[in-house]
Amino acid sequence: MSDLVVDGLVAGYGDVRVLHGVSFTVRQGEVCAILGPNGAGKTTLLRALSGMVRTRGTATLGGTELAGRSPDTVARLGVAHVPEGRGTFMPLTVEDNLRLGAFVRRGRAEVEADLERIFTYFPVLKTRLKQEAGSLSGGEQQMLALGRALMLRPRLLLLDEPSLGLAPLVTRELFRIVQAINAEEQTTVVVVEQNAHLALGIAQQAHVLETGRIVLSGTAEDIRADEQVAQSYLGYRV
Amino acid sequence: MTESTKTDEKTSAPPAPVRTSAVARWRWGALAVLLVLAVYAPFQLAPFYVFQLTMVLVYAVALLGLNLLVGHAGQISLGHGAFFAIGAYTAAILMEREALPYPLTLPVAAAVAFLIGLGLGVPAMRLRGLYLALVTLAIAIFLVPLLKRFEELTGGSMGLTLAKPQPPAWTGLAEDQWLYFIALIVAVGAFLLVASLLRSRVGRALHAVRDNEIAAEVMGVRLSFYKTLAFAWSAMLAGVAGSVYTWVIGFVSPDSFTVNLSINLLAGIVVGGLGSLSGPVLGGLFVMFVPSISQDINDAAPGVIFGLLIIAVMYVAPTGLAGLAGRLIKKIPRKKE
Ligand SMILES: Nc1ncnc2c1ncn2[C@@H]1O[C@H](COP(=O)(O)OP(=O)(O)OP(=O)(O)O)[C@@H](O)[C@H]1O
Ligand SMILES: [Mg+2]
Numbered sequence: 001m002s003d004l005v006v007d008g009l010v011a012g013y014g015d016v017r018v019l020h021g022v023s024f025t026v027r028q029g030e031v032c033a034i035l036g037p038n039g040a041g042k043t044t045l046l047r048a049l050s051g052m053v054r055t056r057g058t059a060t061l062g063g064t065e066l067a068g069r070s071p072d073t074v075a076r077l078g079v080a081h082v083p084e085g086r087g088t089f090m091p092l093t094v095e096d097n098l099r100l101g102a103f104v105r106r107g108r109a110e111v112e113a114d115l116e117r118i119f120t121y122f123p124v125l126k127t128r129l130k131q132e133a134g135s136l137s138g139g140e141q142q143m144l145a146l147g148r149a150l151m152l153r154p155r156l157l158l159l160d161e162p163s164l165g166l167a168p169l170v171t172r173e174l175f176r177i178v179q180a181i182n183a184e185e186q187t188t189v190v191v192v193e194q195n196a197h198l199a200l201g202i203a204q205q206a207h208v209l210e211t212g213r214i215v216l217s218g219t220a221e222d223i224r225a226d227e228q229v230a231q232s233y234l235g236y237r238v
Numbered sequence: 239m240t241e242s243t244k245t246d247e248k249t250s251a252p253p254a255p256v257r258t259s260a261v262a263r264w265r266w267g268a269l270a271v272l273l274v275l276a277v278y279a280p281f282q283l284a285p286f287y288v289f290q291l292t293m294v295l296v297y298a299v300a301l302l303g304l305n306l307l308v309g310h311a312g313q314i315s316l317g318h319g320a321f322f323a324i325g326a327y328t329a330a331i332l333m334e335r336e337a338l339p340y341p342l343t344l345p346v347a348a349a350v351a352f353l354i355g356l357g358l359g360v361p362a363m364r365l366r367g368l369y370l371a372l373v374t375l376a377i378a379i380f381l382v383p384l385l386k387r388f389e390e391l392t393g394g395s396m397g398l399t400l401a402k403p404q405p406p407a408w409t410g411l412a413e414d415q416w417l418y419f420i421a422l423i424v425a426v427g428a429f430l431l432v433a434s435l436l437r438s439r440v441g442r443a444l445h446a447v448r449d450n451e452i453a454a455e456v457m458g459v460r461l462s463f464y465k466t467l468a469f470a471w472s473a474m475l476a477g478v479a480g481s482v483y484t485w486v487i488g489f490v491s492p493d494s495f496t497v498n499l500s501i502n503l504l505a506g507i508v509v510g511g512l513g514s515l516s517g518p519v520l521g522g523l524f525v526m527f528v529p530s531i532s533q534d535i536n537d538a539a540p541g542v543i544f545g546l547l548i549i550a551v552m553y554v555a556p557t558g559l560a561g562l563a564g565r566l567i568k569k570i571p572r573k574k575e
Contacts, residue, residue: 072460100442100446103459
């Protein structure tokens with residue numbers, strides 16, 4: 001089984017420690033939502049998983065250690081990270097962006113086939129292939145970022161605030177697609193989201209992070225049902 | 239950064255695929271015409287002008303390398319002239335001391351410059367921005383005194399004088415024409431090499447590093463590896479250009495490769511157009527002619543005129559001359575419709 005097992009993960013920037021021992025498990029094929037206020041360390045958690053910040057503790061995917069590896073090694077191990085702010089290569093074409101998603105993969109024919117498969121999720125990208133990615137709308141760029149991540153054929157997909165800056169309708173569409181991908185490809189997903197309602201809608205498990213610690217864990221339904229949690233941590237009323 | 243946020247907010251989708259391919263066809267057409275002109279020119283021009291065009295080609299090869307590093311991989315180098323000098327001296331020393339036939343000096347010069355570029359690139363490419371600029375500048379500054387020191391090998395400040403390659407009798411070409419065609423073949427070869435490199439997976443990796451390091455990293459692109467490789471390749475192309483320079487000039491001395499050369503080259507590629515395929519050629523024209531034009535305009539302060547000319551070009555064409563040409567070309571099909 002390719003479960004993600006995070007145990008006692010500590011991470012930070014320079015001398016500043018941001019994560020103070022985070023532990024949780026995501027079973028293969030499940031969606032896990034990470035919620036929490038601004039500055040809680042959600043982005044840092046995803047960065048720690050994909051090797052972009054220095055860490056202590058362990059994080060294994062199917063028994064293979066991710067923590068302490070370089071980002072390109074983590075990518076080779078099948079972890080795709082859609083970074084905060086999407087990370088679009090603005091001057092490059094949509095096609096080049098997508099192909100960069102498959103950078104660590106060999107096997108041309110498979111990559112071509114996956115490109116077609118991604119157009120079934122995001123038909124709009126097919127009509128924009130030769131266009132500069134920077135000229136796409138925000139929603140289209142988010143779809144591009146997701147499509148590009150899928151080009152890795154990830155075992156684990158890390159999504160950092162996919163709803164950022166998007167209209168509600170587009171956001172809902174995006175989450176529907178993430179759910180479809182999760183269902184069809186059996187991809188494990190860790191999604192960081194401000195829009196708790198949507199994230200909990202597609203997740204099985206959820207964790208609330210506050211100042212670098214998990215202060216609450218449970219099934220998505222439990223978390224959603226918890227009126228007090230909703231108010232104090234998520235800042236909205238159910 | 240400001241650039242990306244600007245485009246971020248743009249929601250319209252202007253360039254339809256049809257027009258892009260029209261522009262591409264236009265570009266290949268222009269290239270073919272240019273090539274025909276390039277073959278025709280040396281039979282029509284006086285030897286001195288042929289020599290000048292030859293030097294434009296030599297600089298264009300060096301700028302192809304600098305463009306790879308600065309325009310495509312997004313790094314900076316103020317020491318490109320040093321690798322040009324390494325190529326030039328490698329060729330000169332091999333011809334003078336080892337009596338190696340001149341065509342063989344090119345691959346050796348390329349290899350030497352590549353390896354030195356690799357050696358210096360490993361530490362240098364850990365730095366960014368201003369720090370990288372300073373370290374590469376230091377390379378350019380230290381080179382000249384270093385060349386003067388190893389006098390037995392390099393001829394010290396006197397330099398080395400060599401016999402220029404002579405055209406084989408069957409060609410019926412004059413010396414200046416022969417050298418011109420050598421430079422043209424090397425330039426076309428280098429151009430094709432770089433163009434195919436950029437279309438490959440490696441080219442995409444370089445662009446990814448340039449455009450968004452964080453995203454490139456999570457795609458699995460090893461930043462330090464590709465930056466160092468770009469640095470070594472750019473050094474290699476400078477070395478190739480340097481060896482042809484030695485054949486064409488028949489003389490090398492430390493004073494030909496001062497910091498000024500590095501700065502002229504960087505100015506040349508920025509003015510020519512970073513990241514564009516025609517940038518190195520336009521930049522080659524710039525490096526060849528603008529310093530001497532500045533001299534003509536005002537003998538007392540060529541530096542001032544040179545600087546003003548750069549400012550003027552950047553004001554009119556912020557994306558370089560290639561960008562300006564591109565914008566003009568794009569306008570043409572639209573007007574006809
Ligand atoms: N590159 C960095 N260098 C130093 N400190 C950083 C860096 N990035 C983040 N931090 C700090 O780490 C803490 C957690 O930041 P992080 O980006 O992980 O929060 P977040 O939960 O993703 O917040 P948000 O919801 O606003 O995106 C913050 O206090 C932030 O100031
Ligand atoms: Mg964040």
